[in-house]
Amino acid sequence: MSEPGLPTAPTVTPPAPFSGRRRAVSTSALVGVRLPSWAPYAAGAGAIGVALGLKALFGWEGWGTSFWTAAVLFVIGFTAWSFSVEGRRRAKDRFASTLIYASFVAAVVPLLLILFYIGVQGFSVFSWDFFTADMAGVTSRQEGGGLYHALIGTLELVLIASVIALPIGIFTAIYLVEYGRGTFARAVTFFVDVMTGVPSIVAGLFIYTFLLLGFGMRPFGFAGALALAILMIPVAVRSSEEMLKLVPRELRESSYALGVPKWRTILKVVLPTAMSGLITSSLLAIARITGETAPLILLVGYTTRVNYNPFSGDMATLPMMVWDQIGKRAGTTSSDLTTARAWGAALTLVLLVLILNIGARLLARLFRPKAQ
Amino acid sequence: MAKRIDVDDLNVYYGSFLAVEGASINIAPLSVTAFIGPSGCGKSTVLRTLNRMHEVIPGGRVSGQVLLDGEDLYGPGVDPVNVRRTVGMVFQKANPFPTMSIYDNVIAGYKLAGARKSKDEMDDIVERSLAGANLWEEVKHRLARPGAGLSGGQQQRLCIARAIAVEPSVLLMDEPCSALDPISTLAIEDLINDLKNSYTIVIVTHNMQQAARISDRTAFFNLASVGQPGKLIEYDDTSKIFSNPNEKATEDYISGRFG
The missing domain is CATH 1.10.3720.10 (MetI-like)
Incomplete structure (x- = not known):
């Protein structure tokens, strides 16, 4: 659409025959570049490694700081990696998926721990007399x-x-x-x-x-x-x-x-x-x-x-x-x-x-x- | 058994919204009457006033008269439960009771209402109703199985059997074939032809060929625009409606020029 008074825009050039110009790796417009399936694990291992290194470097006490550092590093690093390789939409998907999985783990782990702990502690006292x-x-x-x-x-x-x-x-x-x-x-x-x-x-x-x-x-x-x-x-x-x-x-x-x-x-x-x-x-x-x-x-x-x-x-x-x-x-x-x-x-x-x-x-x- | 219906200047409301304005129809006993018209024109709404199902919807009310053999369905002291025992209904979506067997579904009108019947009487009613709905041969060996396990067409015929088991005088059908394949539709249409010998039938349909095939009289409903009340445009013999209608709107609708 061209507005009146403005010079008409040149007609859109028809798309050139596909030549692999836009994506170096991809051979088809329908196939996007994806991170390999091991990417999340690699990112996780990397985040943990960096956090452990920082722990050793700064002499952090306990594990809390290292845990949260690794978690934040993973979210940022993995999303950035995905963004650089897979593009914006995929990166957003990875980011959201990470948060959703993290929420699931945060909800279920305490529950399982409680059940497990009660089971272990309570079962020792169980007997007919009890x-x-x-x-x-x-x-x-x-x-x-x-x-x-x-x-x-x-x-x-x-x-x-x-x-x-x-x-x-x-x-x-x-x-x-x-x-x-x-x-x-x-x-x-x-x-x-x-x-x-x-x-x-x-x-x-x-x-x-x-x-x-x-x-x-x-x-x-x-x-x-x-x-x-x-x-x-x-x-x-x-x-x-x-x-x-x-x-x-x-x-x-x-x-x-x-x-x-x-x-x-x-x-x-x-x-x-x-x-x-x-x-x-x-x-x-x-x-x-x-x-x-x-x-x-x-x-x-x-x-x-x-x-x-x-x-x-x-x-x-x-x-x-x-x-x-x-x-x-x-x-x-x-x-x-x-x-x-x-x-x-x-x-x-x-x-x-x-x-x-x-x-x-x-x-x-x-x-x-x-x-x- | 079969009764005539005379609708006189009927206005149907949903709350304060006037859905149908000034409908008047005379339906002869032992006939098939088809209601056709575009969606939202009020044909199902009018159908549901004929057995006081309209008022089940919150805010639903009517003014005007619906006479069943001269008796006003909306007169003082009339019990809608008794009206519905006289005027049965089959719905668009086949809806056998999911907790009941085929047998119990057919006898549901008696069982749910708490009528006491002997086993022999009930067996008789079940067989007669299923036979009347052309379903007996297909299900007689599995009457104890759940009704929800039947095919869509069989379920709809089960619902028809359920409706005729209580021996109504009038049978209302609200788009009974709209969810069925052509073969099941044909089975239902044949059935309607048979049922015509015992019941006064009023059927709402979106399928004009169906209306032309099965009905004696056809009523065409239309509405001026969305938000306006629906109106009865023309009511005449089916052959007349489909060949030489008096109204331009009817002809346009029949020939597919609008709607």
Whole structure:
């Protein structure tokens, strides 16, 4: 396009027959020059080598500075290398890929380390007795004892909290997806979102003020379960809501078109179709509260004996047992015994969540709509 | 069984948006009526008002009258659930219930609604409906298999079987063949020809040859421009619409000069 008043630009010369003029190495316009596949490793090795050299040169203490130097050198050096050989677009791609891989490693490595460390530390204390004995009369200098009392407490509290929170959560989600319109539904969604962010200790304080102070009660299991239920409801609502939204509108409409009332459509079409997802979302909500500690300190306390009754007396839970055993470490010389028991309880807690998750996946698979 | 439909000065709204203005149609019992017109002209919207499915969409409402054998579907006290039991519907996308077997899909209209039927009665209904949808021979040995495992054309016929299992008086079809290959389309068209003997059928289609092949009467909808309400331009015998329409717009659309 030439603007009026300006001399017309000369016509574009037709592209010359390809002669390898633009790229010395390339033989085709479609083949770009690429770094060899070993390039990232070479760049990495180079960056580490330079960082080690600098460490020796300046006598850096420890490994932190060398690590970060190597990381920064790698990102800069590799991108620059790519830019000089492969051009701008590829260099940007290499840069972004490097950051993404680094983020992945930064997220996963701590997780694996934690799991691995808990596994190694906790497994040493595992025995039949560890799962069947309680801590009654076991001092911090004694061997033996177990987490039966805490396991029972955790299972009871989680069960009660689930029985309270999951129906409320799923029914709220049904309301929001199927019936909720206008201001009230928006308000419900807003408050559910706010509840998601409520710190667990605040939920604990609420029940503490309301039940324990208000009615002058001593800590007991059910109070803790109520606080856990408060924490569980928003998670259950939000995840169930997403699952129900996944059910296609066409399915509801074809049910309506058969003359099926709305409530039966929800019961017989929407819920069965979403069942697999609802199970997963429920288990996510359960996993969210299983390791919860803060409200239990206020509401449930801790005891070394088995207490099956959630309506009277302190109850032990796995997180509280970890807290208790680690706390007993101070001032004793034979601290390894309590520490080992704490790790054992922690590993049991992780395994409990893991078993719940695997169980949920199996159940979800069982309920998933099948095509064959 | 089959009933007549009289639509009188129907306005259809989505919230405050007037989607269809002043439609009036008289549909005779035991006939096939085709709704044609460009996308967005409101033909599916009008179809969905005929069994009160329009109001399922938030903000959906109508004014005017839809008479089913003289009874106003939008009259006071009319239960949309009962309307939909009388006026069945088949959708554009075949959508068998994914959690149910072929058998359960056919009987879904009874099962979901909570009607109690004996095993023999149900077997009878399933066989009759599947036979009515020309699907019985293909699936009679695998009734317990999931309905989602059938081919697209079979799934659509399964949906038709599901719709006729509850013995409606009118069958509405919203572009039932738009996602099907020519052979499955032919199967559905043959089926529509058979069903005509028992039901009043209203079908929305984008395929004008299909409308010409299967329908007795054709209604042409159009809209002046996007954002304007759709209107019923012409409604006449199919042969007349496709050979010698009264309206210029109809002729332009039929001959492919626009739309």
